[in-house]
Amino acid sequence: MREGPVIEVKNLVKRYGELAAVDAVSFEVERGEIFGLLGPNGAGKTTTIGVLSCLVKPTSGSAKVAGIDVTRDSLGARSRIGVVPQEIALYPTLSARDNMLFWGRMYGVAEAELAGRIDELLEVVQLAGRARDRIDTFSGGMKRRVNIAVGLLHRPEVLFLDEPTVGIDPQTRRSILELVKDLNDQGLTVLYTTHYLEEAEFLCDRIGIMDEGRMLAVGTKSELTALVGAESVITVRADGMDASLVNWLEPLEGVSDAALGDGDLTVSVTTGSNVLPPLVERLTSSGTSIHSIDVDVPNLEGVFLHLTGKSLRDEADEAPAEDPAGAKP
Amino acid sequence: MRKIIHITVLYLGVLRSDKSAFFWLLAMPIVFTFVTGFVYPSGGGRSGPVRYALTVVNLDEGGRGAELLAAVEEADEIDLLLLEEPGADSTAIALVDDGDRSAALIIPADYSAKIGGGAQATIKFHRNPERMNPLVTREAVERVLSRLNAEAMVVAGAREAYAELWGEPTEEKAAELTGRARSFVADAWERPPVTVSAETVGRTLEERLPPGGYSHSSPAMALMWVLLNGLMASSFLVSERREKTLMRLFTAPVRRSEIIVGNLAWRFVVGLVQMWFLIGFGALVFGVDWGDSPTALLLVTVTYIAAVAGLSVLIGSTTRTSRQAESLSLILSLSMCALGGLWWPLEITPKAYQTVGHLIPTGWAMDAMHNLVGRGYTLAEVAPQAAALAGFAVIFTVAATLTFRHE
Numbered sequence A: 001m002r003e004g005p006v007i008e009v010k011n012l013v014k015r016y017g018e019l020a021a022v023d024a025v026s027f028e029v030e031r032g033e034i035f036g037l038l039g040p041n042g043a044g045k046t047t048t049i050g051v052l053s054c055l056v057k058p059t060s061g062s063a064k065v066a067g068i069d070v071t072r073d074s075l076g077a078r079s080r081i082g083v084v085p086q087e088i089a090l091y092p093t094l095s096a097r098d099n100m101l102f103w104g105r106m107y108g109v110a111e112a113e114l115a116g117r118i119d120e121l122l123e124v125v126q127l128a129g130r131a132r133d134r135i136d137t138f139s140g141g142m143k144r145r146v147n148i149a150v151g152l153l154h155r156p157e158v159l160f161l162d163e164p165t166v167g168i169d170p171q172t173r174r175s176i177l178e179l180v181k182d183l184n185d186q187g188l189t190v191l192y193t194t195h196y197l198e199e200a201e202f203l204c205d206r207i208g209i210m211d212e213g214r215m216l217a218v219g220t221k222s223e224l225t226a227l228v229g230a231e232s233v234i235t236v237r238a239d240g241m242d243a244s245l246v247n248w249l250e251p252l253e254g255v256s257d258a259a260l261g262d263g264d265l266t267v268s269v270t271t272g273s274n275v276l277p278p279l280v281e282r283l284t285s286s287g288t289s290i291h292s293i294d295v296d297v298p299n300l301e302g303v304f305l306h307l308t309g310k311s312l313r314d315e316a317d318e319a320p321a322e323d324p325a326g327a328k329p
Numbered sequence B: 001m002r003k004i005i006h007i008t009v010l011y012l013g014v015l016r017s018d019k020s021a022f023f024w025l026l027a028m029p030i031v032f033t034f035v036t037g038f039v040y041p042s043g044g045g046r047s048g049p050v051r052y053a054l055t056v057v058n059l060d061e062g063g064r065g066a067e068l069l070a071a072v073e074e075a076d077e078i079d080l081l082l083l084e085e086p087g088a089d090s091t092a093i094a095l096v097d098d099g100d101r102s103a104a105l106i107i108p109a110d111y112s113a114k115i116g117g118g119a120q121a122t123i124k125f126h127r128n129p130e131r132m133n134p135l136v137t138r139e140a141v142e143r144v145l146s147r148l149n150a151e152a153m154v155v156a157g158a159r160e161a162y163a164e165l166w167g168e169p170t171e172e173k174a175a176e177l178t179g180r181a182r183s184f185v186a187d188a189w190e191r192p193p194v195t196v197s198a199e200t201v202g203r204t205l206e207e208r209l210p211p212g213g214y215s216h217s218s219p220a221m222a223l224m225w226v227l228l229n230g231l232m233a234s235s236f237l238v239s240e241r242r243e244k245t246l247m248r249l250f251t252a253p254v255r256r257s258e259i260i261v262g263n264l265a266w267r268f269v270v271g272l273v274q275m276w277f278l279i280g281f282g283a284l285v286f287g288v289d290w291g292d293s294p295t296a297l298l299l300v301t302v303t304y305i306a307a308v309a310g311l312s313v314l315i316g317s318t319t320r321t322s323r324q325a326e327s328l329s330l331i332l333s334l335s336m337c338a339l340g341g342l343w344w345p346l347e348i349t350p351k352a353y354q355t356v357g358h359l360i361p362t363g364w365a366m367d368a369m370h371n372l373v374g375r376g377y378t379l380a381e382v383a384p385q386a387a388a389l390a391g392f393a394v395i396f397t398v399a400a401t402l403t404f405r406h407e
Helices: A045-052 A074-078 A096-106 A111-124 A140-152 A170-185 A197-203 A221-227 A243-249 A276-285 A300-308 A312-318 B002-016 B020-039 B064-073 B088-097 B111-116 B133-166 B171-190 B214-232 B234-243 B245-251 B256-285 B294-318 B322-339 B351-357 B361-373 B379-403
Strands: A007-016 A019-029 A034-038 A060-065 A081-084 A158-162 A189-194 A206-211 A214-219 A231-239 A255-260 A264-270 A289-296 B052-058 B078-082 B103-107 B124-127
Touching: A007 A045, A019 A045, A019 A060, A019 A206, A034 A045, A034 A197, A045 A060, A045 A158, A045 A189, A081 A140, A081 B245, A096 A111, A096 A140, A096 B002, A111 A140, A111 A170, A140 A158, A140 A170, A170 A189, A170 A197, A189 A197, A197 A300, A206 A221, A206 A300, A214 A221, A214 A300, A221 A300, A231 A276, A243 A255, A243 A264, A243 A276, A276 A289, B002 B256, B020 B214, B020 B256, B052 B064, B052 B088, B052 B133, B064 B078, B064 B103, B064 B111, B064 B133, B088 B103, B088 B124, B103 B133, B124 B133, B133 B171, B214 B234, B214 B256, B214 B294, B214 B322, B214 B361, B234 B245, B234 B294, B234 B322, B245 B256, B256 B294, B256 B379, B294 B322, B294 B361, B294 B379, B322 B351, B322 B361, B351 B361, B361 B379
Parallel strands: A019 A214, A034 A189, A034 A206, A081 A158, A158 A189, B052 B078, B052 B103
Antiparallel strands: A007 A019, A007 A060, A206 A214, A231 A264, A231 A289, A255 A264, B103 B124
16 A cells, blocks of 8 residues: 555645635645544535545646546546545435445446445444345435445545534434544544534544635644644632632743632643643642632634634534535535 | 446336336336327228228129129228118118218119120119229229129120030030139139239338328337436436435546446436337237338337437436426427327428428437338338437437536
8 A cells, every 4th residue: 555645635726717615725634544624614625525536626736645646547536535425325215235236336346345345334334234125214324324334335545524414413423423433443544524623523633624715724633722822721619729829820831821719710721731730739738628620621613713713613504505606516 | 338237227226116117118108009099090001901881782683793792892992881771772872972971882683683684784883972982992893893794704605605516505514614614714813814014103102191090109109108208217317416326426436428328328228128118019919010120120219219318318417406307308208299290190290390390309200110110111211210310319419428417
């Protein structure tokens, strides 16, 4: 297997007339990681995945999958990727097995290997007992799992999951996230688009934050939060705290602010600093009775707010369902 | 190629899972063929010899009148309608004069007596001048009379010659002479000493008339239902785009051309199976003679179905919703059936109508079917229609290829 990044995107631009659905986007995805594209609807995530899946022709820039330029060798690139669209892209009147047989053949899986591969994947998605049942008799969650299994039939080097949990119940969402985690644990590289912060935080090794076609930042969660200088806030609720505690805290490395209120101590610290253990030790050694300690760690919501000046949750609620100019593949 | 086959087989599998498909593909066309074939009048063509009715009244008191009628009835083109009630001769003449019958043959009461006595007997042929049928029936009657007259003359001549040579024949000898003379005339009638070799330039009027009954309805309904079902299948492509299965196919290592050909191929296979099922059913159940050239029939059906498949994919590629695709398909199908002569033969329509009918595939397909079914044309003779259909297939397929999209 080839060394180096599985996905390389450089200065990718996709324009629809005057509108730039993707504007000079660059990022790389390393082998074995889950890379998340996070942003509201219309941010350009689906168009980016469309270019990588060879569905959308870029206006300029380059995109490579497994070292193959998607515009120069579309068939070669497509044989290396597995695509799981947001919709249940299956034939509802056919059985799960017949669907997988067809898609396996389309992906060029050898006939001798195909039946075994289908059995294996149906086991993975826990649907071996329903192999011969028609898709239209399945629950929403079961359909989603078959939808993912189809994308894995040809052992792709990277799996594209385009908002696979949109519009589904929490239980199904959890099972899908766990499935993706399990697949990643087995070595599969995943490119995952979502506008749900929790999913990105839970799943992704690295995250690219997109808005209005631009890639605003790329990194691990801690890198992103550090990038914008975000701080964690420790709130201690205890009896018998006094001003000497504040004086003791202020010189400590990583502490930017400490304030004592009515039975509450609020300490602002740089994310990743190691202030909490000595603080707890000092409080217990001085005989202070601690009622509670809350640590408010900065999250991606804060990062998105910092980068765009708007809340991702509000954007997700208000944005249209499609990418600009119908860019959704 | 393998992927095209897999795509074709997949869509056929999806179609098979739809139970109502068999109703629309096979049952409904048969019902429509039966109903329309029943109501279409018989026309020209090769759907069996045409027979003409002749009203007859036999007043003869001997047996020679019945012999004459038996001989006339043997003619291929005559059906006798015998009137026997009292005053039948007046009734027959009134029926002809009123236009209810085209002609009547009346054998007088003394017909046998006059022939037996060597006198000249006269029979009456009464015809309505407005009708054409009497020309045929009179010709048939005269043909029979010629033979009977020849027979009578040979019998009389033989008896006269015998009498001159050996005296009046005994009753037994006379019967023998009559039998031998009749046998001689029958042989001579089969192998006349002089014959006319007639050649017709082009097709006869009868051959040029459009076929009627099931010879029209069977091919017409086969063409109609292949078209209707084929075009309605356009909505399947719209569903594929909506369900994103087509998009997924475009993300798989499959060439665009393979996807398009697969979409054309399954429509083509379904159309071909449906068409040849209906052709077989027409032949076996409705007795339709599909002509002398299975190759020509295959060529016409293949080019027609290719045109339908191309148009189906074109509609599916250019409409946004299933409802749009179905509505457009229905409008196009019904218009093309009416304009192309599937509901009534183009031959009976005005020139301008026929011109419009030949701007669409159905007009050419129906022409070809009439030529094969009604007229027994050869492969070379239906090549122009097949070429026109192939032209439509190419135009529709190129347009479908240019507009084919996954979103």
